[in-house]
Amino acid sequence: MDYQTLTLTITDRIGHITLNRPDLRNAFNEQSIAELALAFDELGRNELVRAIVLAANGPAFCAGADLNWMKKMAGYSDSENRADAMRLADMLRTIYTCPKPVVAKVQGDCYAGGMGLVAACDVVVAVDTANFCLSEVKLGLIPATISPYVIKAMGEQAARRYFLTAERFDAKEAHRIGFVHEIVPAADLDTKVAGIVQALANNSPNAVREAKKLVREIAGEPVTEALLEDTANRIAVIRASLEGREGVASFLEKRRPSWLD
Template sequence: MEYQTLTVGIIDKVATVTLNRPDVRNAFNEHTINELSIAFHELGRNEMVRAIVLAANGPAFCAGADLNWMKKMAAYSHEENEADAMQLAQMLRTIYLCPKPVVAKVQGDCYAGGMGLVAACDIAVAVQEANFCLSEVKLGLIPATISPYVIKAMGENAARRYFLTAERFTAQEAHRIGFVHEVVAAEALDAKVAEVLKALVGNSPNAVREAKVLVRDIAHRPVDDVLLADTALRIAHIRASGEGREGVQSFLEKRKPGWLN
């Protein structure tokens, strides 16, 4: 499809979804939300794609909600607000549950709902100059729809502070609290993201997909008999899979696995 608020391209098994509204600091509206949902749904099903980058054009990564969209929402009924919020919640879940690994390439400031986009990704790389802010309470709002992902990414203790204070914080602080994985100089951003993508694309597509599900399913579960049985079943299935057998066999034979051909 032709996108109005995004650009989408695929090169060498890597898809790049780029927020493309630099004139409004890539703030999103209902059209952006819908297009992101469509893009990640389609790319998640595309067998040519091994990894996805979420990027942005212009000096800011994402300023959160578009002001004109917010003005329109101010006149919504409770039911209309709920339906509108559900569209955003479903889009974030689509990114979070995407079967392909997703890398956020944060080249500039990231505020409010933009932080939800980053948190829904699997890996986040940010430039040193980027600032972050959960600014909702300044407007009398709360970061409700993004909260499941942001709290997972930065942890409850950090979320308690930044949800309540709406303080702006640096990329270094975002790294310290675990919200982003890497902080680099602006001129090194492309190289670092390429390095991460090389690692992702070089691994078994099936194993990467299952490992992503594994983290999501196992985190915070008690280590009981049910969990032991679950993990034993998962490794048994993956060992017996085509890529599991090929990976072990290629290692023993000292050759490249078939998924690299």
């Protein structure tokens, strides 16, 4: 597909999706939402891709919703508003459930809906100069569509504060509350992300896919007999899988597993 709001490349088994509206601080509209959903679906289905990096061009990572799009939404009917919100919700779910691990490379400020994009990723690395803000209530809105992912990422207590105050907070605070995994100087951002991506690419593709699914489906569940049976079944199935057998055999035989060839 000929993407207009982002770029998509694959290099050394790593997919790169880069927001590319720097003049608009990578704010998204209906077109960029559709293109993000398509891009993640495309890379998620590509068997050659081991991991995906979500990045952005320009000084800002993502400023949230495009102002022109917001002006357009002001005239929407109730049904149009619901349909529009569901398109954003579906795009975020596509990132969150993508079978490939996704690393957010945050090179600049990340506001409102942009925080939803980041929260839907698996690993987040940000420059130490980045600022974050859930600014919706300043506009009389709420961060509803992004809330499932942002609350999972920063926790309920932090969400209580930042959803309600719309305060801007820095990368150090984002790291403290768990929204960001790593903060680094700008000069080290590429190296840090490359190291994480390489670690992901070195692992069993099937095991990484199933481990991502495991966290998504088990987190927050009560420890019941059904849960124990479910987890026991998961490890039994993966032990018997081709990559499971190959991984154990290569370890015992002190050789590279076949997925690295």
